[in-house]
Amino acid sequence: MELIQVENLTKKFGGVVALQSLSLKIEKGQRLGLLGPNGAGKTTFLDLLCGYLEPDNGSILLDSVRVNGFKPYERARLGISRTFQVPRIFKRMSLLENLLTSADDVRLALDFLEKFEIEHLADQYAENLSGGQQKLLELARALVRKPRLVVADEPTAGLSPAMMQVAMEMILELNKKGVTFIIVEHNMAVITACCDVCVFLNQGVKVVEGETSDVITDRRTVEAYLAR
Amino acid sequence: MKLKQKDLSYYPSIVVITLGLGLLFGVPLFITSDFILDVFLMSFLFAYLSSAWNIIGGFTGQISVGHTFFYGIGAYTTMLTNLRIGLSPWFGLLIGGLLSAFLALTLGYPLFRLRGRYYVLATWAVAEISRLIFLAAKEQTGGAMGLWPPVYPDSWWHFQFHASRVPYYNIMLILLLACLVTSWKIRYSRLGRNMLAVREDEDAAESLGINTFRYKQIAIAISAFLTAIGGGFYAQYSLFIDPDTVMSTQISVDILFPAVLGGIGTVYGPIVGALLLVPAYWFLRVTLGYSNLHVIIRGVLLMLIVLLMPFGIVGSILDRFSKWTQKEMIRWSSFRSKI
Numbered sequence: 001m002e003l004i005q006v007e008n009l010t011k012k013f014g015g016v017v018a019l020q021s022l023s024l025k026i027e028k029g030q031r032l033g034l035l036g037p038n039g040a041g042k043t044t045f046l047d048l049l050c051g052y053l054e055p056d057n058g059s060i061l062l063d064s065v066r067v068n069g070f071k072p073y074e075r076a077r078l079g080i081s082r083t084f085q086v087p088r089i090f091k092r093m094s095l096l097e098n099l100l101t102s103a104d105d106v107r108l109a110l111d112f113l114e115k116f117e118i119e120h121l122a123d124q125y126a127e128n129l130s131g132g133q134q135k136l137l138e139l140a141r142a143l144v145r146k147p148r149l150v151v152a153d154e155p156t157a158g159l160s161p162a163m164m165q166v167a168m169e170m171i172l173e174l175n176k177k178g179v180t181f182i183i184v185e186h187n188m189a190v191i192t193a194c195c196d197v198c199v200f201l202n203q204g205v206k207v208v209e210g211e212t213s214d215v216i217t218d219r220r221t222v223e224a225y226l227a228r
Numbered sequence: 229m230k231l232k233q234k235d236l237s238y239y240p241s242i243v244v245i246t247l248g249l250g251l252l253f254g255v256p257l258f259i260t261s262d263f264i265l266d267v268f269l270m271s272f273l274f275a276y277l278s279s280a281w282n283i284i285g286g287f288t289g290q291i292s293v294g295h296t297f298f299y300g301i302g303a304y305t306t307m308l309t310n311l312r313i314g315l316s317p318w319f320g321l322l323i324g325g326l327l328s329a330f331l332a333l334t335l336g337y338p339l340f341r342l343r344g345r346y347y348v349l350a351t352w353a354v355a356e357i358s359r360l361i362f363l364a365a366k367e368q369t370g371g372a373m374g375l376w377p378p379v380y381p382d383s384w385w386h387f388q389f390h391a392s393r394v395p396y397y398n399i400m401l402i403l404l405l406a407c408l409v410t411s412w413k414i415r416y417s418r419l420g421r422n423m424l425a426v427r428e429d430e431d432a433a434e435s436l437g438i439n440t441f442r443y444k445q446i447a448i449a450i451s452a453f454l455t456a457i458g459g460g461f462y463a464q465y466s467l468f469i470d471p472d473t474v475m476s477t478q479i480s481v482d483i484l485f486p487a488v489l490g491g492i493g494t495v496y497g498p499i500v501g502a503l504l505l506v507p508a509y510w511f512l513r514v515t516l517g518y519s520n521l522h523v524i525i526r527g528v529l530l531m532l533i534v535l536l537m538p539f540g541i542v543g544s545i546l547d548r549f550s551k552w553t554q555k556e557m558i559r560w561s562s563f564r565s566k567i
Contacts, residue, residue: 050435072434082435090428092493092539093421101425102436104418125547145436 002061003028003149003180004049009058011044011204018044020204021058026149031171031181033195033212037225041204042184043085046151049182050082051075062149079148083155085184087138091127095137098126102145112144117166132159139167149180156190168193188216188226200225252401256394265393269400269465271506273458276404278486278498279411280454285484286493287420288447289427290340291348294355295455295483298328300362300475302456303463307375308368317377317387321460328456329449336445343430352477359475374470377463387464396465403461404499407454412495414450423447427493455483485526489533491540500542 004026011019019041026032034042047053049060051072060067067075076082090098095118099109113119116136121129126137139155155171156164164187171194175181185191191198191212198215200208202225208218215221259265277299285291305324309315315323339350362369369375380386382395389395414420425433426440433440463469486505491497505526512522537544 052431071439072431073437073439076435076437084432084435088429088432090425090432092428093424097421097424100418101421101433101438141436 001028002026003030003063004182005061005064006049007059007061009045009048009060010056011041011048011053012056017204019048019055022201022204022206023058024199024206024209026180026182028148028180029175029178030197031175031183031195033191033198033215034182034184034201035186035191035198035215035221035225036201039203040201042201043153044204045201046082046153046182046184049075050080050151076145080151081142081145081147081149082151083135083138083142083153085153085157087131087134089126089129089134089137089141091125093126094123095126095129096122098137098141099144102141109144112140115166115170116140117163132163135159136163136167139170143170143174143179147179149182150174151182153184154186155183156185156187164190191216249405253398256397262393265397267507267510269393269397270510271503272397272400272404273462274482274486274506275499275502276400276407277455277458277483278490278502279404279407279495280451280458281483282487282492282494282498283411283414283423283454284444284447284451286487286497287415287423287427288444289493290444290448291484292351292448292451293348293477293480293484294351294353295451296475296477296479297351297355297358298332298452298455299459299462299479299483300355300358300471301328301331301452302459303469303474304362304369304375304459305456306460307377307463307469310377311375316385317460317464318385321457324456324460325453329453332448332452333445336441336448340441340444340448352480355475355480356477359471362471362475370470372470372472374468374473376468379467388467400461400465403457408495408499410450410454415495419443419446424493485530487540488530489540491543491546494540494542494546497540497542501540504541 002025006025007023009019009022010017022041022045034045036042044053048055051067051070051074055068062075062078062080065078067078090101095113096106096109099112100106103109110119110122113122116139118129118133118136121133126134129137135155135158139152142150142152156167159167168190171181171183181194183191183195195212197210198212199206200215200218200221207220207224208215216226255268256265259268277295281292281295302321302324305327306317306320309320309323310317335354339347339354342350363371365371366373380388382389382391384395414423422433422438423443425436425438426443430440459474462474466473486501487498488501489505490499490501509522509526512525516522533540539547
């Protein structure tokens with residue numbers, strides 16, 4: 001059963017084609033990795049999916065509901081949660097308050113902070129966190145909402161190995177509970193551990209799609225992206 | 229309801245609040261000078277106005293430099309409903325507040341499409357254009373000649389007290405406390421958290437399902453309502469209004485300044501700011517005369533604050549004690565949930 005169905009999605013910025021007729025399906029409970037070099041159209045796709053951009057052509061269906069024209073908050077209320085490439089936390093709010101914007105339950109929020117090993121900082125302003133901790137906080141804020149789909153843009157970028165482990169464990173734990181993930185990531189170890197299927201994009205076009213192990217060993221992926 | 233032993237820790241706070249209130253309401257008993265009472269009253273008025281402004285400017289981050297528009301609407305509505313249809317100013321205050329909130333919601337549709345400096349400039353433009361319209365509409369507003377109500381003997385119904393300023397003082401103090409409680413309740417609720425999220429990052433807030441436009445509209449409506457009531461109070465206190473005294477850009481700056489000094493986005497910042505600024509303003513004005521030197525001093529002070537304490541006095545203190553205040557917040561939340 002598909003949670004997301006994208007058909008012929010196209011987005012241009014002036015003369016630059018950021019995404020060209022992209023079609024893909026994401027099953028419920030799947031962990032999809034989105035790979036590609038810089039400028040491949042990954043973040044543009046996430047922005048289109050979450051409603052920050054509107055496509056020039058094509059449609060996006062969330063659980064069979066066409067969400068084109070829906071605003072970001074409307075899509076979020078349908079169960080999409082998002083993290084950004086550069087963490088966009090609420091800096092002049094405490095960590096606890098950051099999570100309480102997503103969930104009203106103080107106990108649940110503290111529980112999530114504990115799982116991400118930042119509960120000792122719960123009452124500090126988020127601006128006092130290190131870059132890695134900010135990344136974790138943003139991920140925790142996205143996950144505490146009990147979303148159906150989490151769209152994570154480089155969730156482990158800038159994390160220490162220990163923090164990366166924590167983030168990956170949380171992704172896998174929530175996935176077991178049925179949460180679907182779309183993960184943009186450059187770290188192949190994370191992609192291999194967290195994603196069961198992958199799509200490789202290059203210059204706005206889908207080049208390879210399939211099982212993670214197949215995609216990352218595909219000649220086209222290796223030549224255009226991994227440079228091995 | 230039965231409070232547990234640990235909830236007794238709130239009793240000292242309750243005692244302090246009660247003593248503080250007693251002291252504030254008792255001020256007129258010890259002060260006989262009308263001038264000093266007037267300084268107290270104007271400090272409370274600007275603390276109130278700045279606190280009301282803080283709901284949209286501080287909590288939601290939409291820096292308005294046109295709040296004098298709502299202030300003027302409140303003042304003119306109170307005055308005109310009294311003059312034209314003989315309505316008690318108390319009803320005028322309420323009607324002014326509601327009208328102001330309605331206008332704020334209507335203006336919010338085009339204004340909140342703008343962000344940053346464009347929004348700031350638009351709020352200024354709205355206020356300035358309105359002032360010019362009120363100046364031009366002499367038939368309705370009295371233009372530059374202004375308006376004044378019929379004079380009645382001292383009366384609560386007519387909101388006029390000539391023998392003493394104490395009733396005005398008490399009314400203003402009650403309004404200030406009501407505004408403070410409103411501000412506090414908003415800040416430490418889901419509504420306030422979501423307003424802060426809008427201030428911090430609109431895109432991130434939307435990604436969490438927060439309708440940023442709706443929260444801005446709620447904030448501006450509450451802020452405009454309270455500001456208009458402040459304007460209505462001033463109309464009754466001064467018993468004279470014209471566009472330059474209730475709709476000038478200077479008033480918008482005077483409303484904004486205490487929040488900047490005290491701490492934008494904090495509950496107590498605007499109060500602290502006004503209680504320091506207004507007496508300082510009158511002190512400088514009295515000691516320096518009408519040389520306008522006090523305006524220069526105020527300008528320099530503003531620049532120093534922005535450079536040295538970008539989060540204001542209370543904001544800087546909160547930075548140091550954020551841990552303690554957040555714990556207080558959690559304790560209060562759990563305390564309230566037991567009641």
